[in-house]
Amino acid sequence: MGPDPAYHTDSPEYEPKHREVYHDHNDCPDGKRIEKRHRKDGKGGKERCKECIRLG
C-alpha cells in the first residue's frame, strides 16, 4: 500500500509543530492526533511530517 492522501490541520488547538507539517499516512501517530473535524485535505504548503517520512 502506498501513502494515503495528504492531510494537515490549521487548527490553533494544536501545537505549532503539529500545524507546520502535513501527513500522508493515516496511521501516523502524530496524524492520528488530529481530530476528523480539524483535518483538511492536501499539503497546505507545509513540510512533510517526519513520522510519515519514517513510515515511507
Ligand SMILES: [Zn+2]
Ligand atoms: Zn505524519
